[in-house]
Amino acid sequence: MSVLVNKDSKVIVQGFTGTEGTFHASQMIEYGTNVVGGVTPGKGGSTHLDRPVFNTVADAVKATGANVSIIFVPPAFAADAIMESADAGIALIVCITEGIPTQDMVKVKNYLKSYSSRLIGPNCPGVITAGEAKVGIMPGFIFKPGKIGIVSKSGTLTYEAADQAVKAGLGISTAIGIGGDPIIGTTTKEAVELLMNDEETEGIIMIGEIGGGMEAEAARWIKENGKKPVVGFIAGQTAPPGRRMGHAGAIVGGAEDTAAAKMRIMEECGIHVVASPADIGKTMAAALKK
């Protein structure tokens, strides 16, 4: 058992022949991910990284049986790329692209309602099932196989958490970078739910940021359905209200989406909340011993 991706996932790369696509596709292949091809409109029929290139996602699916797509398409065309994947029947779409206009994502979110595809991201590091498949841009060597699942809005903070969990001797089952944009495909709660139902995952690290209400929603779900320890951290306790802190979604709008409010709700729901990002690993280890 594993969540979202495993060694049997057949992955295609949209934006395969671009600089980013090429670099990260090579890294994914090196990690052992089953990359079966890629899509670059106009370059169909050629070969890249020893794999076939297709003009459309539909062609790629037909020829390779791909069920996962990772997107490295520039922001102006990324929404289209997501919808193309959904239309072609891709089950899991991971969108790495940063900087997609919000109204494009409003359209995408609505479009996806008529399809069974799951979207991860955009503006995220992707998904990795340790030792099996990396569908993302994270440094693979940090994610040593183990029993901790991670759900995170932030990229490098995910690596930080994974590193601490590995050094605490726990290791990683699957890490899901859901992205920090205002509108994303898979919410914190949905990702937590996947890990809660995963047999390989014994504890969950949930990393949020200021802005939005996703962590509170996830916390309330955990209170009702949680059966594994959850360690939570919210970045941005010191962020001033009204200022956008890097991620488009990281802005404190009202009283409910401050770090303090989220941490309070999470604590009330039985989550082990840490104030310092340096304490994530050891708190998880301690929670598992209880």
Place this chain on the structure above:
Amino acid sequence: MNLHEYQAKELLKKYNVPVQEGIAVDNVMAAEEAYRQIKGQTNNNFAVVKAQIHAGGRGKGTIKGKDQRGVAVGKNLEDIDNIAKNILGGTLVTVQTGPAGRKVNKILIAQDVYYPGPNPVKEFYLSILLDRSKGQNVIMYSTEGGMDIEQVAHDTPDKIFKEWVHPSGGLLGFQARKIAFNLGLSGEAFKNCVKFVTNLYNAYIGLDCAMLEINPLFKTSDEKIIAVDCKMNIDDNALMRHNEVASLRDLEEEDPTEVEAGRYNLNFVKLDGNVGCMVNGAGLAMATMDMIKLSGGEPANFLDVGGTANAQTVEAGFRIIMKDPNVKAILINIFGGIVRCDRVAAGVIEAYNKLGDINIPIIVRLQGTNAEEAKKLIDESGLKVQSAIELSEAAELVRKALAKSE
């Protein structure tokens, strides 16, 4: 990106959204000429002078050292002249600017909307923004216009209405009518309101607004519906497809250091603390700020160097952080994934040597790819730089550095 009121109104007019007419000027002579024009157009001696800054509360705010509000009505040329002289070049302090205030470089000479007519005037509130949880745009409106809407929402939540717009259909006719009915309008004003809301929503979508607020939304004595003030914020990610809007950016309204950081592709936000930080990734940057606070300091900034931390970006980051005299220590926190830590370390050493003697403690925490090699490089460089690998070690070093500086 924020726009000035006068810029936003010009954009709205392109979408056939009626606005309070006005002319933006940057000197007193032009203000007089604008007044003559407005007076001629409206057949009304009264006109309003409105300071143009990117902050709310202008009407209640005052110009530093003068008995002058940021928005004022004049009833003749002499009045307008005096108000314009007071405001232009002055520093306007409002609840939103903080005590430092903002310099006013432009004023809008605008028509007086309270002109007499057959019916009473009315003020409403209307804004369009994204509802993140629903993934839909929402029109929020109220009969209580011209006031602080957060106060209205707190005191009388039943007076705030919301209309969600389904992405596939856009704003539908019945929704625009519902809004006009709920605002208590009838007759000509009702029809005008339906048109106003429909066109305003088109502007919101067409311009890729992140937020569009009309407060007050105004019914004139002759039943017109117009935008008297407008706050418009454009989605930064969408500026690539709106060159004409992107060119309206007013750098004078932004923090000069933040503008400079942008030139190096650094994402920087100035804060008031004493420990500077430089981090890769927005989430880790915020987390690092939080850790600084827990170590007894206060973050002096948010600085995300992004995916490519090299000698140039590190040097630019150093220069930007050290412009702030309050900074007592700097923490560099890089989690090297794709970027190799030894390269970042070499960049730190290079930047440090280039900048000469830095007389505040620098703590460098490099973790990830080649972290050990990086630590060795720093430790053997002979520079006054302290290195750490674990985040908890870095926190401890910050605590010690602050204790020493006191």
